[in-house]
Amino acid sequence: MQRRGGVGFVTLCFIAFLQCLMVSSQVPAPHKSDLHWHPATATWYGSPDGDGSDGGACGYGSLVDVKPLRARVGAVSPVLFKNGEGCGACFKVKCLDKSICSRRAVTIIVTDECPGGYCANGRTHFDLSGAAFGRMAITGENSQLRNRGELPVVYRRTPCKYPGKNIAFYVNEGSTDYWLSLLVEFEDGDGDVGSMHIREANSNEWLEMSHVWGATWCIIRGPLKGPFSVKLTTLSTGRTLSARDVIPRNWSPKATYTSRLNFKL
Incomplete structure (x- = not known):
């Protein structure tokens, strides 16, 4: 599925890589x-x-x-x-x-x-x-x-409502075991994302992702080992949701992985 046009793939990945390096890890204070x-x-x-x-x-x-x-x-x-x-x-x-x-x-x-x-x-x-x-x-x-x-x-x-949909994570093109980039889809409730973390297989540590551009978040670290759990916190109210092992061990770029849950309205 094509996600974005008008920007060369190599250029986009290079820009995203630089932004992921430079972006601050501070999360804006949530507001109601x-x-x-x-x-x-x-x-x-x-x-x-x-x-x-x-x-x-x-x-x-x-x-x-x-x-x-x-x-x-x-x-x-x-x-x-x-x-x-x-x-x-x-x-x-x-x-x-x-x-x-x-x-x-x-x-x-x-x-x-x-x-x-x-x-x-x-x-x-x-x-x-x-x-x-x-x-x-x-x-x-x-x-x-x-x-x-x-x-x-x-x-x-107003609360976002996606009847019959659960939160999904799209793995952006160019993602590797050392640079993983995700986009959130179909988030009920607040709809926005203030921070994202991932947790590798057999680990208790949540690794903070950086906001790159638009709704894209990434992490530079590696080699990263799946399956990955993903935790997101909304920008508006600070609500948190964790999807366990939502991205499988054999994940691939340009694939969408759907969780079994969503925020309650």
């Missing part, structure tokens, strides 16, 4: 989700009824084109993207013009960053897929709402 509505602005991108762009700065790749992410993707400004640690967070967004906007909010998942334009200068902004943007309209007014361009909206954090 806020259920109050806050003001922001919103635009849309891609085709009018489309799912948004393929891939994105979080590294989810082609996952954004299929359910449960399909048509729920959104790019956010740096204040919400948080250098990639905001990846996977879920928000409810709704517009306020009663003449064209419905009362319902659309739920989106952070999959990308919009660093410039509408998203510059510290603004809180959502750049939604055409489909997600249009769903904020009253019945029959989807196209007219999209024609408005930039809209004032309100937003709030």
Whole structure:
């Protein structure tokens, strides 16, 4: 499954290696989700009824084109993207013009960053897929709402929900016994990741992984010996989950390994 395009594989691995060496091991202090509505602005991108762009700065790749992410993707400004640690967070967004906007909010998942334009200068902004943007309209007014361009909206954090899915770990291309890189998928609840650790076979020591870019975490050490247990801590509330021996001894790059658990909502 293709995960990311536009960057040469050798270049990407080299950049990730350097970032993994330089990144600080400090974990930001967790903060609780806020259920109050806050003001922001919103635009849309891609085709009018489309799912948004393929891939994105979080590294989810082609996952954004299929359910449960399909048509729920959104790019956010740096204040919400948080250098990639905001990846996977879920928000409810709704517009306020009663003449064209419905009362319902659309739920989106952070999959990308919009660093410039509408998203510059510290603004809180959502750049939604055409489909997600249009769903904020009253019945029959989807196209007219999209024609408005930039809209004032309100937003709030909401728990992520992936019915029937357990947390999965995608092993990024280029991973070896000395450089292991993982991406988290289908995390219920907070959706974001503040820290990740792995534990090797026959070991009691949790090894801290470093945040590289987007939703990608890595560790340089070796030789690493599987099977690996993975422990992740959410950025928003500091909740912790451990998946025992989720990545097998004979793991391989570009493979996804699904756990038997998820955060309880």
